[in-house]
Amino acid sequence: MHAAGMLISSSARLNRRTRFCRQGIIPTGRGTQLHRALPTSTQHTTITMKSLSPALASLANVFKIPMSMAPVRPSISRACHETLNRQTQQPGPVTAALQSAPFSTTSAMAARKGKGPVVDKRITLIRYFLHHPLTPRPLRFSRNRYLRHWTIHRAWQLFRAQQRRKHELEMMRQYQSMQDACEELRTGAGDGGKLFRVSMNKKGIFTDMFPIEYARMQTDSPPSEGWNYDWKRPGQK
Amino acid sequence: MITNPSHSVFHRMAAREPSRYLTRALPRASVPSIRPQGFLSRRNVSDEAPARRLSDHLTELESASSLSTTVPNSAAASFDPLARAAARKNQLPRGRYQFRSPKYNRGPLHPHQPPPPSHPSSRLFVPGPFSAPRAEQTFDSTVSPDIMTLCYVHTPPGFKPPPKSARLREWDDSSPYHKNRVLRGPRGGDVLRLLRKPIKFNNIPEIERITIHSYVKNAAAERNSSWLHVAGIAVQAISNVRVETFKSKSNVAPWGIAAGRDSVAVKAELYGENMYHFFGKLVDVVLPRIKDWEGVKGSSGDSSGNITFGLIPENVALFPELEINYDMYPPKMIPGCHITLHTTAKTDKDARLLLSAMGIPFYGKIVN
Numbered sequence: 001m002h003a004a005g006m007l008i009s010s011s012a013r014l015n016r017r018t019r020f021c022r023q024g025i026i027p028t029g030r031g032t033q034l035h036r037a038l039p040t041s042t043q044h045t046t047i048t049m050k051s052l053s054p055a056l057a058s059l060a061n062v063f064k065i066p067m068s069m070a071p072v073r074p075s076i077s078r079a080c081h082e083t084l085n086r087q088t089q090q091p092g093p094v095t096a097a098l099q100s101a102p103f104s105t106t107s108a109m110a111a112r113k114g115k116g117p118v119v120d121k122r123i124t125l126i127r128y129f130l131h132h133p134l135t136p137r138p139l140r141f142s143r144n145r146y147l148r149h150w151t152i153h154r155a156w157q158l159f160r161a162q163q164r165r166k167h168e169l170e171m172m173r174q175y176q177s178m179q180d181a182c183e184e185l186r187t188g189a190g191d192g193g194k195l196f197r198v199s200m201n202k203k204g205i206f207t208d209m210f211p212i213e214y215a216r217m218q219t220d221s222p223p224s225e226g227w228n229y230d231w232k233r234p235g236q237k
Numbered sequence: 238m239i240t241n242p243s244h245s246v247f248h249r250m251a252a253r254e255p256s257r258y259l260t261r262a263l264p265r266a267s268v269p270s271i272r273p274q275g276f277l278s279r280r281n282v283s284d285e286a287p288a289r290r291l292s293d294h295l296t297e298l299e300s301a302s303s304l305s306t307t308v309p310n311s312a313a314a315s316f317d318p319l320a321r322a323a324a325r326k327n328q329l330p331r332g333r334y335q336f337r338s339p340k341y342n343r344g345p346l347h348p349h350q351p352p353p354p355s356h357p358s359s360r361l362f363v364p365g366p367f368s369a370p371r372a373e374q375t376f377d378s379t380v381s382p383d384i385m386t387l388c389y390v391h392t393p394p395g396f397k398p399p400p401k402s403a404r405l406r407e408w409d410d411s412s413p414y415h416k417n418r419v420l421r422g423p424r425g426g427d428v429l430r431l432l433r434k435p436i437k438f439n440n441i442p443e444i445e446r447i448t449i450h451s452y453v454k455n456a457a458a459e460r461n462s463s464w465l466h467v468a469g470i471a472v473q474a475i476s477n478v479r480v481e482t483f484k485s486k487s488n489v490a491p492w493g494i495a496a497g498r499d500s501v502a503v504k505a506e507l508y509g510e511n512m513y514h515f516f517g518k519l520v521d522v523v524l525p526r527i528k529d530w531e532g533v534k535g536s537s538g539d540s541s542g543n544i545t546f547g548l549i550p551e552n553v554a555l556f557p558e559l560e561i562n563y564d565m566y567p568p569k570m571i572p573g574c575h576i577t578l579h580t581t582a583k584t585d586k587d588a589r590l591l592l593s594a595m596g597i598p599f600y601g602k603i604v605n
Binding site for chain 1: 329330331332333334335355357371372374375377378379381382383385386387388389390391393394437438439441463466467469470473517520521565566567570586587589590593594595596597598599603605
């Protein structure tokens with residue numbers, strides 16, 4: 001039962017892959033080309049499944065090596081190596097049309113004549129990665145696991161909302177204390193409001209703006225002497 | 238079906254390299270790996286030895302196990318999942334059931350409504366944020382209180398600002414045709430500018446989104462899609478956002494573009510975490526390394542708080558993501574781009590104040 005299930009799933013995967021190959025979504029690698037001569041995908045799967053001993057299969061399970069012979073997505077390094085190590089500058093006429101059709105700008109007729117434009121391998125790679133579907137399948141959870149997921153999600157949202165609220169309240173507190181201080185300066189300082197008028201002067205704020213030295217992103221480990229108190233603006237004495 | 242040349246190609250290839258399946262079948266431990274394993278815990282001889290030994294770590298562990306806690310008898314007696322399931326009026330959906338958000342929005346009257354985008358089952362749900370960007374942290378803790386202080390205008394308690402005249406003016410009824418006419422636009426042009434409210438603690442300007450736009454001239458001129466592909470992947474690499482492509486809207490004969498025919502531009506829109514990371518890289522890594530760069534022009538801006546500046550291809554190549562594998566991009570195809578910093582400020586001067594505090598220099602005459 002279990003073996004049959006594996007067989008079915010892996011042959012289904014293989015069918016999907018061959019379908020993608022036909023659509024031109026996944027570029028066919030060498031491995032699939034080698035087995036193309038075999039009549040059906042089921043036969044192909046049974047042959048390769050037999051070749052793995054149970055010990056090897058368990059080892060593969062331990063080391064997380066995918067057992068299916070047709071991976072859904074070829075690894076990045078392999079794709080890079082295959083493209084860069086390709087010996088022929090111009091692949092054979094029909095191979096080019098069949099193998100690299102989705103990422104080649106050469107039409108089949110031009111390639112058959114053998115005078116298509118030479119495409120930079122880097123551009124081929126860029127096209128491969130640009131058009132590759134990288135979206136993983138959506139999460140599929142059972143009821144309990146989904147509930148856990150949802151609980152954690154809600155807790156995280158709640159935490160962030162509390163943080164935002166805290167920050168907003170802190171800003172409000174600062175604003176109100178600024179307001180109180182200014183009101184005190186205006187009425188209670190006893191200098192006829194001179195300090196208040198000076199403090200309300202907005203000259204140069206929107207023209208000089210912040211000095212560039214102010215804009216320094218915070219770091220995890222700031223230097224012990226972070227502020228130079230003797231610093232003067234270059235033009236200033 | 239398959240002709241001979243292709244067969245010979247593959248037989249040659251198979252003979253040259255060992256089979257992919259063979260390496261698969263071997264356990265991974267015996268295959269030499271390209272990457273060093275255990276990258277994070279690797280230590281060199283020149284490093285100083287770790288001060289803590291294993292026993293120190295062991296003493297930090299709690300001695301009491303949570304597994305040894307005893308359950309009170311009453312709780313154990315009342316735990317009867319079967320009875321609970323039987324007592325339920327409505328059966329729960331089966332364990333593998335999963336709600337699926339509807340694929341299409343069929344309007345507010347349809348019984349099957351999508352969940353809000355913040356819900357994990359929504360199709361629009363984006364998990365995260367998974368990091369706290371430095372730029373955001375700096376803005377929240379330092380920049381926003383300072384901007385609030387700088388822009389503070391004191392009004393005595395009980396002060397009411399005098400009512401302003403209407404922004405859209407009435408017609409003077411000098412003509413009978415003025416009746417029911419739409420209102421007049423503002424003086425000095427038909428543009429109705431955004432209203433600037435005094436900056437208080439709840440409307441401090443902040444960066445809302447960043448747009449990276451790149452017009453690729455050669456994409457249409459050379460009739461070659463590779464220019465657009467390289468530009469797209471470069472923008473994608475520096476922004477961490479999937480790009481959109483755009484076709485030209487107008488015909489320009491000397492450039493060889495026709496409306497709706499040629500894809501000529503790529504654009505990426507950055508929000509939230511991506512945006513702050515990008516901004517941090519821009520301010521910390523890229524802009525300081527541009528040679529003879531004076532800053533953003535003081536007259537830049539659309540007078541509603543969005544500032545744009547451009548980077549030439551050499552500057553775009555300074556982004557760490559492009560620099561680290563610069564060889565993988567055809568050098569002449571790396572695009573220049575326009576970067577628009579959209580802020581929530583209503584005027585350019587507020588936006589400039591914010592951006593200067595965040596590390597973007599301005600030069601020349603400041604035009605508001």
